[in-house]
Amino acid sequence: MAILHLEHLAIDLQTAGRLRRVVHDVTFRLAEGEAVGLVGESGAGKSLTSRAVIRLLPDGARVHGAILMEGRSITDMSRESLRSYRLSEVAMIFQDPRAHVNPVRRVGDFLTEALVERGEDRKKALEIVTGLLATVGIEDAERRMRQYPHELSGGLLQRVMIAAALSISPKLLLADEPTTALDVTTQSDVMVHLDAQRRGRGLAMVFVTHDLELAIAVCDRIAVLYAGHLVEDSPAAHLHEKALHPYTRGLLASRPSPTLRRERLAAIPGRPLSGLEVQEGCVFCSRCAHAQERCQKERPVLRELGDARVACHRAEELLEGGRSGGADGAEFEVRVGDRG
Ligand SMILES: Nc1ncnc2c1ncn2[C@@H]1O[C@H](COP(=O)(O)OP(=O)(O)O)[C@@H](O)[C@H]1O
Ligand code: SF4
Ligand SMILES: [Mg+2]
Structure with missing residues (x-):
């Protein structure tokens, strides 16, 4: 069975007081451990498509078609099932990490949040995330965890986000332009860690990017979006x-x-x-x-x-x-x- 299955996904958003269709027709399956690159120019619907998988769409959005995670419908999930889904099965990394961390909480608190919420002992959670920081190339983990997000560079913070995503041992990783906001050297640094961790753990990934060559380098398949339509799905x-x-x-x-x-x-x-x-x-x-x-x-x-x-x-x-x-x-x- 596919880990993720989108079937004729369409998304309507509230714009200027009425619902209008922005994503029209996206159908693809993702096998366990497989990475698909969702590629296209700005406005194609890449971010909305990936966000729909974790039900993070703007208020008032309406989703049509099916989004199935191992056969279960994401759109029909109860609040409780959605919470558990987000704490154990799927994790998302965003283009701008600063917009997704609380600036007044320490990095360590942010990193352990999901594990503690899931019922893990705090000491054990700290141990897990310390190990994860090392795997994404952050050596002075204990010092970093005492710091606040503004004390970390963009590249470091994005690696913290990758560690946070991995902390729940998800089956599926959603990465929305995870390196676009970084300078070129940092981009490849972050990408190397993300790619190595994903492959090493056999995670499935939806990798959103406008950079087709990058997607070809890190993904098994490429799904090309244009104006809210999937126009090609080919082996990378x-x-x-x-x-x-x-x-x-x-x-x-x-x-x-x-x-x-x-x-x-x-x-x-x-x-x-x-x-x-x-x-x-x-x-x-x-x-x-x-x-x-x-x-x-x-x-x-x-x-x-x-x-x-x-x-x-x-x-x-x-x-x-x-x-x-x-x-x-x-x-x-x-x-x-x-x-x-
Ligand atoms: N919050 C929003 N409100 C209204 N329209 C939006 C919103 N987010 C996205 N859109 C519209 O949906 C289209 C697709 O957006 P998006 O998925 O972010 O594209 P991409 O990530 O491919 O650049 C955009 O062209 C934009 O017009
Ligand atoms: S040739 Fe193909 S891509 Fe070009 S306009 Fe016709 S259907 Fe569309
Ligand atoms: Mg986008």
Whole structure:
């Protein structure tokens, strides 16, 4: 059985006094120990999708479809079951750790909070989290636990958050852009610890990022979101060679490659749409170089193609035409990039 199963997930939010759909259709399964990268540009619905899994949506949000954790519906859970779910099965790491800690509580109190709430003896909880801090590369754990969040750098605090997430021994980790707010050196430091701990413990993970290359490096599968729709779900290892959706290829082409020295970077024309702006037809139509009349009228459904799933009318045709893995940017507008 899948550890997590999203089936036609849709999310409506209260905006300007009425409910409007921002996430339209997201379906995927996550196996035990598997990591899926939820990738897409800003506004695609990545954060809302991951937050729905732990029921942390804005007030007034409405969820449609199914979110199942080992077969149990998250949306139907009672308060008591939800509390227990959050204390023992699923943990979340956010982009901005400072927004998720109480600034007037010591790091040690924050770290032991979930374990103590779960009924663990405080001394035992302290022992557990001290060990966890060492595993995420924080050596002077006892001193750190006496400190307040403002005394720690962003990178250290994010590692504290990882330790806090691991403290409950969850089955599923939700990580929403966990390194985006950090400087580049700290980013890789934090990522190395997160990745090592996840793999070592065999945790399943939903890894939210706008950085497709990073997702490919740390995840087994990549789920690409565009305007609140899942448009591709492919094995990470195949993506460079065989990306199926024109949008995925656009994302691949628009990122500087460490191995390819290009004078200019390709960019997907136009701007990303949010789920609020979706019109008739394919959601990517307004930016797609391969759009045809059918694309403007008929929304492609997500369907299986080999070991992947894709929502594009022309996926096979484009694959046969040799445009797959076209990370050379030939099918996209080329703009001046920041590498020379
Ligand atoms: N609290 C909110 N109130 C109203 N609209 C929101 C709220 N949060 C997100 N949205 C809308 O939902 C869309 C998807 O948001 P989000 O999941 O945060 O995107 P992503 O994480 O992919 O950048 C955004 O374009 C935004 O318009
Ligand atoms: S369905 Fe048409 S517009 Fe949409 S991605 Fe495929 S080719 Fe492009
Ligand atoms: Mg986000």
